[in-house]
């Protein structure tokens with residue numbers, strides 16, 4: 001599958017599924033296929049739930065600062081980085097998959113925009129479970145769901161400094177990886193490239209207010225709010 005086609009499908013489904021959500025104050029109004037296709041000026045997508053919806057796993061203030069300040073800063077700085085250059089005519093998708101060609105400010109802020117747009121969809125206040133197909137693949141590649149969680153937690157815990165842990169699907173197999181800063185597995189310079197179906201932000205800004213230095217506790221709580229429906233939908237798209 002062409003990477004562009006994966007990207008379109010990765011974020012394209014989300015808008016429709018959330019259009020019918022009943023979250024009180026922040027109904028989704030963004031078609032996420034537009035995020036991959038958007039070019040300068042880039043914009044901050046709305047959260048698909050309220051700031052407090054993920055409590056107690058992630059507190060309201062952390063979500064507000066994370067989305068309204070950190071993610072917004074990535075968007076604003078990406079716009080500044082591409083302004084008045086030929087990059088202003090490229091989509092986010094085109095920038096990400098060829099990121100080695102572009103300045104580090106585009107790598108950091110373009111990655112930050114894509115990663116956070118993806119991450120918000122991976123969280124939910126609802127109880128969800130992996131699809132049968134995804135469960136089967138996890139058991140095939142990791143032995144059990146619990147063992148997968150253990151291995152993913154190790155990758156997320158051991159990422160030094162700021163970065164992300166990922167579950168990617170590549171060559172018929174699920175693989176756990178991690179990237180520094182705002183890199184992701186879709187970037188042409190990633191050590192392990194593949195299609196991400198799950199990603200966890202382990203920057204301190206994602207958890208420090210509530211968990212301080214206890215990243216492991218934040219990761220343990222993450223499993224309670226992981227949107228397995230979204231992960232399963234991503235897996236279904238790439239497992240063809």
Ligand SMILES: [Fe+2]
Nearest residue numbers: 070201203206
């Ligand atoms: Fe973040």
